[in-house]
Amino acid sequence: MADENQLPIITHRQQVAKSALFGIEQIDLTFSNGEQRQYERMMGSGRGAVMIVPMIDDETLLLVREYCAGTHSYLLGFPKGLIDEGELAEQAANRELQEEIGYGSDKMHQITEMMMAPAFFNAKMTIFLAKNLYSAELEGDEPEPLQVVSWPIKDYKELLQQTDFTEARSIAALMLVRDLLDV
């Protein structure tokens, strides 16, 4: 078995495809046991992203229903977005909250950081629990207002059963907040 700390060596990297949003890189790897492989991975912006679990009171979550182009469907999840240049994660979280649901938060608590599909991406998302909400709207770049949906956190099992609540990071965030609050 390979030493867990001995990373494979990247012997060659090459950009093999590029669009306005995405870059795809091919890398040649030599593992510590001598095995060679060619992998592809997405070249990230490195900007990082945030997701916010907003609670309008001690019992009630707020979610948004938003069009998702990948699945061509409206899906339910927590507000999220990319961190802008020069922003801290917490600032981005408060901005996204105001853009997507029309609230700011006086009490933003970082829950965790998680990675999306690390086999292919270097995409880190910081998850926040937002409490002490106050009305505050910012103009975002959404093509249409997002539908805001409130949900009692004690009914999280029903939320998990919704066919449009399926996004992995939203599920993880819900269950971490449930655990933290011991609902």
Next chain:
Amino acid sequence: MADENQLPIITHRQQVAKSALFGIEQIDLTFSNGEQRQYERMMGSGRGAVMIVPMIDDETLLLVREYCAGTHSYLLGFPKGLIDEGELAEQAANRELQEEIGYGSDKMHQITEMMMAPAFFNAKMTIFLAKNLYSAELEGDEPEPLQVVSWPIKDYKELLQQTDFTEARSIAALMLVRDLLDV
């Protein structure tokens, strides 16, 4: 506010980049309020994927530590993989288990289905809890044997604190199994 059921209309689609593994599509959208946008999304294989939470006994999870090219690091998570053509999700789960940790399962229970980053992907993953494990090895395409790590499920909070246990779908799967088993 747009009717939640009224999907935007895709007025034009065009492949704008392609590599051996990935295809990127540009789509022109007209939302129900008349707003127009141009988005990019990944063209999926449509094959779907599985993730398996294996328990070697009633108290103990098995995880794998595996090289992830996107982050260029070894990360801890549950066994997973793509569904092969002609396979059912449960068959794929049992195959991946044998390839990655050297066990088959007599008792595979589907926990949920989740989507990864539906804004960009149409990538569904079915999550299984695997019990009644028996020794059975299948040759996979891994460049090196994966390090298998056992973890008492009651210590899930410590697992969440590991800096290499950060993959969103593994976190979601852990917390769903914890909830299901009421640990």
